[in-house]
Amino acid sequence: MKFFITVIAIVLLSYVCGSYFPWWMIAVVGFVIALLIPQRAAAAFWSGFVAVFLLWLVLALRINAANDGILAGRIGLLLGIEKSPVLLAVITGLIGGLVTGLAALSACYLRQPKARLIK
Amino acid sequence: MRVIPFLVTAAATILLVFLLNRPLGDKVPMPVGKFLSPQTGFWQNAEDTAASFNGMLSFPELKGRAEVYFDERLVPHVFAENDEDLYFVQGYLHAKFRLFQMDLQTRAAEGRVSEIAGPKAIGYDREQRRLGMKFAAEYSLQAMEKDARARAVYAAYTAGINAYIHTLTQSSLPLEYKILNFEPEEWTNLRTALLLKMMAKMLASGTEKDLATTRLHQLFSTTQLNALYPQVPDSLKPIVPPGTAFVKPGFTAKIPAGAAAAYFRDTPPVTAFEQYTPDRDNGSNNWVVAGNKTVNKVPILANDPHLELSLPSIWYEMQLSTPQGKTYGATLPGSPYVIIGFNDSIAWGVTNAQRDVKDYYSIRFKDRQRSEYWFNNQWKPAQLRIETIKVKGAPVVYDTVSYTVFGPVMYDESFRDTLTKNNGLAVKWAAHHTGDDGNTFYLLNRAKNYDDYVTAIRFFECPGQNFAFASKAGTIALWQQGKFPNRWENQGMYVMPGTDSSYDWQAFIPQAENPHAVNPDRGYLFSANQRPADASYPYYIPGAYINPRASAIDHYLSSMNNITTQNMMELQNNYFNIMASDMVPLLLKYTDETGLSAPARKCFEQVKSWNRFAGPESVGQTIYQVWMDSLSVNIWGDELVRAGFKVELPAEQTLMELLKKDSTVMGYVDDIRTPGKETIRMQVTDALNKTANLITQLEKEEKAGWAKFKDVSVYHLLKEALLPFAHTGLNVGGWGNIINAVKKSHGPSWRMVVQLSTPTEAYGVYPGGQSGNPGSRFYDNAIDTWASGKYYQLWLMNSGEEADARVKWKMSFAQK
Numbered sequence: 020m021k022f023f024i025t026v027i028a029i030v031l032l033s034y035v036c037g038s039y040f041p042w043w044m045i046a047v048v049g050f051v052i053a054l055l056i057p058q059r060a061a062a063a064f065w066s067g068f069v070a071v072f073l074l075w076l077v078l079a080l081r082i083n084a085a086n087d088g089i090l091a092g093r094i095g096l097l098l099g100i101e102k103s104p105v106l107l108a109v110i111t112g113l114i115g116g117l118v119t120g121l122a123a124l125s126a127c128y129l130r131q132p133k134a135r136l137i138k
Numbered sequence: 139m140r141v142i143p144f145l146v147t148a149a150a151t152i153l154l155v156f157l158l159n160r161p162l163g164d165k166v167p168m169p170v171g172k173f174l175s176p177q178t179g180f181w182q183n184a185e186d187t188a189a190s191f192n193g194m195l196s197f198p199e200l201k202g203r204a205e206v207y208f209d210e211r212l213v214p215h216v217f218a219e220n221d222e223d224l225y226f227v228q229g230y231l232h233a234k235f236r237l238f239q240m241d242l243q244t245r246a247a248e249g250r251v252s253e254i255a256g257p258k259a260i261g262y263d264r265e266q267r268r269l270g271m272k273f274a275a276e277y278s279l280q281a282m283e284k285d286a287r288a289r290a291v292y293a294a295y296t297a298g299i300n301a302y303i304h305t306l307t308q309s310s311l312p313l314e315y316k317i318l319n320f321e322p323e324e325w326t327n328l329r330t331a332l333l334l335k336m337m338a339k340m341l342a343s344g345t346e347k348d349l350a351t352t353r354l355h356q357l358f359s360t361t362q363l364n365a366l367y368p369q370v371p372d373s374l375k376p377i378v379p380p381g382t383a384f385v386k387p388g389f390t391a392k393i394p395a396g397a398a399a400a401y402f403r404d405t406p407p408v409t410a411f412e413q414y415t416p417d418r419d420n421g422s423n424n425w426v427v428a429g430n431k432t433v434n435k436v437p438i439l440a441n442d443p444h445l446e447l448s449l450p451s452i453w454y455e456m457q458l459s460t461p462q463g464k465t466y467g468a469t470l471p472g473s474p475y476v477i478i479g480f481n482d483s484i485a486w487g488v489t490n491a492q493r494d495v496k497d498y499y500s501i502r503f504k505d506r507q508r509s510e511y512w513f514n515n516q517w518k519p520a521q522l523r524i525e526t527i528k529v530k531g532a533p534v535v536y537d538t539v540s541y542t543v544f545g546p547v548m549y550d551e552s553f554r555d556t557l558t559k560n561n562g563l564a565v566k567w568a569a570h571h572t573g574d575d576g577n578t579f580y581l582l583n584r585a586k587n588y589d590d591y592v593t594a595i596r597f598f599e600c601p602g603q604n605f606a607f608a609s610k611a612g613t614i615a616l617w618q619q620g621k622f623p624n625r626w627e628n629q630g631m632y633v634m635p636g637t638d639s640s641y642d643w644q645a646f647i648p649q650a651e652n653p654h655a656v657n658p659d660r661g662y663l664f665s666a667n668q669r670p671a672d673a674s675y676p677y678y679i680p681g682a683y684i685n686p687r688a689s690a691i692d693h694y695l696s697s698m699n700n701i702t703t704q705n706m707m708e709l710q711n712n713y714f715n716i717m718a719s720d721m722v723p724l725l726l727k728y729t730d731e732t733g734l735s736a737p738a739r740k741c742f743e744q745v746k747s748w749n750r751f752a753g754p755e756s757v758g759q760t761i762y763q764v765w766m767d768s769l770s771v772n773i774w775g776d777e778l779v780r781a782g783f784k785v786e787l788p789a790e791q792t793l794m795e796l797l798k799k800d801s802t803v804m805g806y807v808d809d810i811r812t813p814g815k816e817t818i819r820m821q822v823t824d825a826l827n828k829t830a831n832l833i834t835q836l837e838k839e840e841k842a843g844w845a846k847f848k849d850v851s852v853y854h855l856l857k858e859a860l861l862p863f864a865h866t867g868l869n870v871g872g873w874g875n876i877i878n879a880v881k882k883s884h885g886p887s888w889r890m891v892v893q894l895s896t897p898t899e900a901y902g903v904y905p906g907g908q909s910g911n912p913g914s915r916f917y918d919n920a921i922d923t924w925a926s927g928k929y930y931q932l933w934l935m936n937s938g939e940e941a942d943a944r945v946k947w948k949m950s951f952a953q954k
Contacts, residue, residue, distance in 0.1 A: 034177075037175065037176075037177035037178070038177060042159075042172050043155045043158075043159060043171065046155050060143075075174075075175070078177065078181070079176045082176060082181045082184050083184060085186040086184035086185060086187060087187050087915070089912075090183060090184035090185075090313075091181075093862045093863055093912055093913075094862075095862075096861075097317075097860065097862045110174070111176060114170065114174055115175070117154065118151065118154055118155060118158070118171065121147055121150055121151040121154060124151075125144055125147035125150075125151055128139070128140045128144035128147055128148075129139050130139070131140055
């Protein structure tokens with residue numbers, strides 16, 4: 020449940036920030052949310068990763084569908100991954116997810132007391 | 139807190155963000171994270187295919203209201219209440235749909251490509267600056283801002299562009315900025331002037347070959363060179379119908395005393411060369427037919443300018459209207475006005491004059507500072523202009539250019555002139571000193587009759603153009619217009635002595651004496667970059683003329699009657715190879731069939747039965763062209779290679795005309811590198827044997843058909859860097875000397891046919907689309923229409939037609 024709430028929070032906040040601030044605000048969002056909602060390391064990472072992976076993937080796929088894949092196909096060729104908009108959307112998601120996941124993980128380590136983990 | 143895991147993961151996060159926020163190098167010039175972010179990166183440029191272009195906009199600069207109706211091809215029909223608002227909206231729309239190309243082209247004109255492309259562009263930037271591109275633009279700007287009306291128009295246009303630039307955010311930035319990671323720059327009137335100088339360079343800079351001829355002069359006499367590169371070919375079909383009498387010149391340029399030795403004999407060798415020369419085939423076709431030759435008894439005008447084909451296209455289609463009148467046609471993003479088009483009374487079109495308006499003078503400097511030069515028996519101070527070239531990822535480069543009475547010293551010891559220490563070559567170019575050429579288009583857009591047209595074109599100085607004209611009153615006309623030097627015979631063929639004013643241009647040809655024709659008896663006029671007049675024209679007018687297309691157009695128009703717009707569209711797409719129709723009989727005659735290899739014999743038969751049309755599937759055309767190119771090298775290559783300089787071989791037409799008269803081609807047929815004596819039969823046969831080897835190979839790869847062989851492609855402006863944004867392998871025939879002048883990625887950049895009926899009936903197409911955004915369905919939607927020779931009917935919308943089904947979107951502009 021906590022995992023689920025964290026994911027939702029990161030998705031919403033990342034989306035809002037994405038409209039006004041540079042792309043790397045996803046890292047700040049992941050970090051702040053992970054500080055506010057304590058989780059274990061693995062859960063913290065995956066909540067950040069899943070949240071922005073899904074957010075970026077869905078946004079990219081929606082744009083791509085409305086565009087009939089015109090641009091993503093061309094950009095795919097430009098980046099050397101062939102004409103595959105869906106693959107490009109997945110890569111987009113992976114990159115966003117990785118940044119946010121790592122940021123959330125570092126927040127988790129910042130917050131976690133040493134002793135409790137040793138147990 | 140777990141210190142070490144925290145520090146490690148935090149550092150990893152920061153490092154990852156850092157790496158994803160900066161360019162990764164030449165292959166991936168964009169910051170990957172920023173670029174892929176769906177909210178700010180490239181995804182934002184992927185336009186919804188059902189996107190709406192409706193809008194309600196307001197700006198403090200506007201005086202009144204303006205409405206823009208976009209039709210189904212995204213062509214804007216602008217209705218403004220006054221001129222200033224009209225050009226504000228034009229600027230806004232140019233920027234909205236074409237900002238990147240305007241920005242790139244004007245930066246390139248100014249010699250600032252290194253700021254974007256890094257050190258590899260320094261040579262290009264220095265060449266632009268040393269040619270004086272910015273100097274020329276600054277000069278024109280003075281004229282543009284001196285006249286109150288022109289100043290208001292250019293200021294409004296600039297304000298419109300900037301109004302759009304100010305709306306941009308990271309997410310709405312055009313795609314190319316995101317890929318190359320830079321930002322657009324504010325527009326200025328100077329940038330409009332720079333864009334027009336870019337056109338001047340494209341059309342009136344590559345029309346001379348003074349440096350190459352100077353080099354060749356070490357080996358060939360002036361008489362020989364004039365025979366190799368003749369100015370008046372036997373088969374010339376000039377713009378001015380032969381037999382027309384010309385006015386006797388009021389002034390004849392005098393050849394300087396001592397020129398026989400100082401100019402014609404002792405021309406010093408040069409090592410300088412221009413690296414980034416405009417395409418030789420930048421040219422065009424236009425023609426007009428009078429009502430007595432058309433089915434509807436009204437004139438028809440046709441025009442297709444041949445330029446580099448690119449995405450986005452150089453042209454943007456628009457209608458511009460105010461209560462005083464309306465005009466429609468091809469506009470040039472970066473400049474106000476319609477450049478090629480029509481209004482309710484007239485139509486006009488342009489082709490390039492091809493005239494040589496650029497010369498070089500040899501300058502003797504006092505010392506290596508190059509701050510004083512010997513002129514009229516004394517040391518004269520040169521103006522020094524220090525060019526600051528900013529380079530991406532490298533230190534700033536400074537380049538000092540000396541300006542003389544002739545113009546900037548383009549070549550000296552620091553730039554491609556290795557022969558001399560204290561000498562330099564100054565370039566004198568008509569484009570350095572022109573007024574407001576744009577004024578011509580302001581007036582043409584509003585012209586009602588022949589007199590208005592003549593008044594309008596008088597302002598046009600450089601690049602010299604052939605303005606075709608037709609009016610609803612039934613007049614047809616064609617003027618070659620520009621500011622052309624009045625030269626003595628062979629002036630400017632070689633680099634000229636620059637130690638005094640005796641070799642300078644002595645006068646300009648009076649505008650009224652520019653070659654022109656109005657309502658000729660034959661009922662038609664045409665221009666296709668040929669020499670504008672025959673040898674009876676009383677001035678020496680050298681130029682890089684291209685003649686076969688004019689002959690082909692004349693061949694058709696002379697025999698046509700009851701002409702329809704459909705006929706004219708077909709003629710623009712015509713593939714008849716008139717050059718080959720003259721040349722093939724000679725090739726066949728001089729082939730020694732017993733000396734042919736088996737594949738060559740097959741090629742011989744194919745050419746023999748070929749219909750002389752360069753259609754996309756034609757193998758005959760491929761064989762002919764390769765054979766001809768190979769023969770040209772066989773005949774001229776051995777002699778011309780001795781110049782040790784990349785020189786252009788004599789034209790195919792020259793070879794054909796000489797060969798008709800003389801089978802030794804003035805003695806050039808023999809290969810001077812061999813002890814034996816080669817004959818024309820040996821050379822023609824050898825050329826075909828060589829050709830057959832290539833054709834055999836091509837046939838194996840199924841690439842012998844003409845279109846496949848040419849590989850017609852329309853590239854994005856950034857060429858190889860953005861190859862996936864190109865259209866390659868288009869199935870189009872034609873060639874530079876054929877009416878449908880499509881080469882590999884060069885050719886008819888806009889085709890237009892206008893019938894001056896009431897209402898006007900007009901057709902047009904260009905290989906691209908209205909949107910410059912590679913993520914839009916309007917980026918390249920017209921390419922296939924263009925490639926298949928089809929057209930769109932052009933709609934000159936009237937007020938009151940707002941509810942017409944062709945109107946798809948509406949954008950309203952109001953004062954804030």
